[in-house]
Structure formats: structure tokens, C-alpha cells
Amino acid sequence: MIKNLQENKIDLDVEKGSTFKIEIYSFSKIYTQEEKLQKIEKIVDGLKFDDKGLKVCLNDKIVTHKFFYAEEWIQSANEHGELSKENKFLRKCYLAKFICHGQNNAAHKYNLKDRGFIGNTSMDPLLSLIMANMANVDSTSIVFDPFVGTGSLLVGAAHCGAHVLGADLDYNLVHSRGLSSRMGQKYRKKEENILNNLKQYGLESKYIDILAADFSSEYIKKSFIFDAIITDPPYGIREKAKKIGNKGSKINPEINIEEVQGKSVHFVQHIKYNLGDIYLDLLDFASSHLASGAKLVYWLPIYLNIDRNNKSFEEMKQILKEFIPCHENLYLRCFSEQRLTQFTSRLLVTMIKKSKIDVQGNNFDELNTNNKNDKSNRTENKKELLNQFRENYFSPRK
Numbered sequence: 001m002i003k004n005l006q007e008n009k010i011d012l013d014v015e016k017g018s019t020f021k022i023e024i025y026s027f028s029k030i031y032t033q034e035e036k037l038q039k040i041e042k043i044v045d046g047l048k049f050d051d052k053g054l055k056v057c058l059n060d061k062i063v064t065h066k067f068f069y070a071e072e073w074i075q076s077a078n079e080h081g082e083l084s085k086e087n088k089f090l091r092k093c094y095l096a097k098f099i100c101h102g103q104n105n106a107a108h109k110y111n112l113k114d115r116g117f118i119g120n121t122s123m124d125p126l127l128s129l130i131m132a133n134m135a136n137v138d139s140t141s142i143v144f145d146p147f148v149g150t151g152s153l154l155v156g157a158a159h160c161g162a163h164v165l166g167a168d169l170d171y172n173l174v175h176s177r178g179l180s181s182r183m184g185q186k187y188r189k190k191e192e193n194i195l196n197n198l199k200q201y202g203l204e205s206k207y208i209d210i211l212a213a214d215f216s217s218e219y220i221k222k223s224f225i226f227d228a229i230i231t232d233p234p235y236g237i238r239e240k241a242k243k244i245g246n247k248g249s250k251i252n253p254e255i256n257i258e259e260v261q262g263k264s265v266h267f268v269q270h271i272k273y274n275l276g277d278i279y280l281d282l283l284d285f286a287s288s289h290l291a292s293g294a295k296l297v298y299w300l301p302i303y304l305n306i307d308r309n310n311k312s313f314e315e316m317k318q319i320l321k322e323f324i325p326c327h328e329n330l331y332l333r334c335f336s337e338q339r340l341t342q343f344t345s346r347l348l349v350t351m352i353k354k355s356k357i358d359v360q361g362n363n364f365d366e367l368n369t370n371n372k373n374d375k376s377n378r379t380e381n382k383k384e385l386l387n388q389f390r391e392n393y394f395s396p397r398k
Contacts, residue, residue, distance in 0.1 A: 012047065012097065018064040019057035020049060029073040029088060043069060043095070066098035103129070109201070110155055116200055117192040119150040119173070119181045123232060127348075128156030134350045135228035135295045137162045142208070144226045146215050146285065147233045149173065151194035157230060158198055158206035165208035166194070167215070169243065169270070174212045216243040216273065216281060222288050229286050230297045233278050236390040243273040275301075275390065276325075276383035283327040283351075292355035295333065300324060300347040303392035320347060325382055329354050344393060 014020065022043055024036040031039070044050065057063040074091045110125035112118050123131075131153060137143055139161030145153050148166025150173070157164050172178035172188075180188045198204045213219040234241040279300065286296040302323045308316065320337060324347065333350040340346060 012065075014049075014052060014054060014065050016053045018054060019062070020054045020065040020067065021057055021060070021063045022067045022069060025068065025070040027070070027072050028075065029071065039069065043067075068094075068096045068098065070094045070096075106159060110159070112152075115197060117150050117176075117194065117197050118152075121232070121234070122150045123152035123156075125152070125156070128152050129159065130156075131230045131297045131348070132156040132160045132162070134348070135230050135297045137228055137230075141227035143228045143230060144289070145231045146229070146282070147231050148194065148210060149232075151197055151210070153230050153232065154194060155197060155201065155203070157228070158203040159201070161206075162228070163206050163208055164198075165210065167211040167213040167219070169212070169214055171212045174210050214244040215285070216277070220289065224289060225291050226289050227291055227294050228297070229290060229295075231282070232299045233275075233282065234273075235301045236275065241273040241275060241278060243271060244269065274383075274387045276386040279325050279386055280383060283325055283330055286351070286353065287327055287329040290353035292353055294353050296330065296349075296351045296353070298349055300335075300349050300386075301344065301389050302347060303344050303389050305343050305392075322382075323347065323385060324349055325386070327351075344389075 022040045024031065024039055054065075060066070071093045072091045073088045075088055106129055107126040110128070112122055112125065115122075132143075135141075135143070135157075137157050137160040141157070141160075141162040143154070143157040143162040143164050145151070145164070145166040148154065148168045149170075151164075151166060154164040154166055168174055170178075174193075176188050176190050176193045178188055180186060180192070194210055195204060195207050198207050211219065279298075282298065283296075290296060300323060302320070304319070306319070311319070320335070321332075324332060324335060326332070330351040331354055333352050335347045335349045337345050337347055
């Protein structure tokens, strides 16, 4: 590791004569204090801190530069195929420089157990904050969630200073009606809504509105532009994926149409909304309503029945990338995987709206982005791959 730092000439951004401190951490292995000191000495010698005139300081309050060295050890199988504590090998080692304190307390502040309005699919607070961070949300942003649900993602975005709005097909959910998801409570209360969730955390000034709308229809003018879109579409597992449509039922000739139209209550028909259609519509929506350079951040469920042990990191990266739909006006910035079960996982995908010309005057279409053939990759095969998720999820395991 130290050799790589020296060969690549990585700038550690330290000033001559300043102070430093190094802390040693190890996972699945315990070092004595003497062994830790020996490793610190090797790091100091390897990075030539003495030649730069750096001085040791153990006081966290006044030290100028703080470094962390960590080792990740993994148990290996013995000759009988059993994991042994004695047989371990070093998988990776890390050297990092402290920049600032994180916001771990924010995840506890927005704990779902204490929140007034939650549902079956309310997003974990930490993941909501991560998504807002991936979208580069700040106080100048207008953030939209087209599958808003109980608004967990909007809470994370509002925490970062953004003004938020959302939409959902479920009229009862938007207007605080219907059955409650809380144990021992039959129906939702009037105060169970997204606005009151934001009020609970003092973020009500960030609230714009929540719409009851069908995502498969054009319910927002194309001239309306967002600074970020963060969402978690329904997978059809805990919440059904639906859109407004006609189930093909025949009209009863005995019904007086004028009388029906005169009634104030009308129950629209819902039909199945295939997962592949949802994500292709989402990319089309982002293409029309995102500002140039703005980000779309979303979760993508996948089913993968392969032996991962025989695959390298790069091979797995390419396999997972095949599930991600593409669009001619969006390019893939990054993605990461969250394993759910042995066969299922979901990808946190971040895409950026292309600009015809970037600030350096380069044409984005000519740059080497994630895919030069976005149009050709939006095939029916990829759409069908997404549509099979729910079928594979409920199919019996062999």
C-alpha cells in the first residue's frame, strides 16, 4: 500500500511543520498496542513524514492532520471446507485522511419508529439521506419524487435544504385515508400525512405539494424543470405496481350514464404496471423534466441466480450493469448494490441529464460516458429482464 502511494505520488495535503496523528484499526483481527505502534512507525517512515517536518500530536482537539489505517481480514476455509479462526488472510488495507465529522446523528433523528406517518415501504432514514447526497441536493434545489408514498425520501432531501414535492397514484395515501399500517390502528388519522412529517422535524417550510397522479400519464408540463429526482418505484412485492387503465369490463346497459357522471364519487380502474415500463417511463420523465447536469437517483430491483464466488469484481460489475436501463439523454454516473437475499438485491443508480455542450465546450455525445449506444441498449430484452423480477421472486427455488 505504501509503495503504491509513493509510486503514484498521491498528495496527502500536509504542510511542513504541522502536526499529525495515526490511528490503527483492524477487522476480524486483534493487534496489541506494541504491534500497532510498529505499524505506525512503518507508515511514518514510508510516507517520509519526518522529512516533511511533521510532528506527532495525540490531542484530537489541536492536531492538524489525522490519518486512519485499517485492515480487513477474512477467514479462509481449512482442508475440510470449514471456516477457521486460525486461517485468515488480509483482504484489503486502507489509509484515509480525516476531513470532517459525519452526520450519523441525523439517521437517529429521523428514526421511523418516532415518525408520525409511515407505511409498509417507508425508506430507511440513512438511505434517504444517502440518496439526497448522491443527488447533490442543497438549499437551491427543487426535488421531486414521482412515487412518493409516505415521503421518506422527501424528508432526507428537505434535511439537505431542498424544497420538495411528490406524487403518488394512491389517492387514499395522499389524503390520509384508508387502512393504517401501524399495529393496533385500523384507519389512518387525518394528521398522518407528509406535511406533518416535515413539521415534526421543523422542515415544513421546504414543503411545496403532493399530487395524486398517475405516473404513466403526462400530468406535469414539460416546461417544469427539477434540480433532482429521487425515487423508489414499486416493485410489486410489498406494494403493487399499478396505473390507471381499463380492465376491459363490459358496460352495463341498464346503468344511466348521466346519473353516474353526476355522482361526486368515482373509483377509477387500476391495471398492472410492468416493472420494465415503469423504469423506461422514469427515464423518459427525467429526460424531460431534469435540468442539464441534474441527477436522477433511484433504486432498481434485480434477481440474479448465479455463483458469485467464481466472479471477479469487474465481472460482477458488468453483469449488474446489464440490468440498468439506458436513455439517450441520460448517462450512468455510478451504481452500488444492496444484497437483500441470496438471489435478490437492488441497485442504487445515479444518472445525470446530458447537456449538449459542457463548460469546456466538449460535446457530450462525443465523450466516453457509460454507453455510446444508449438507443440500442433500450431493447425489449432489457425491458423483459426487469419484468421478470416479480415472477422470479415468487417462483420456487430449485
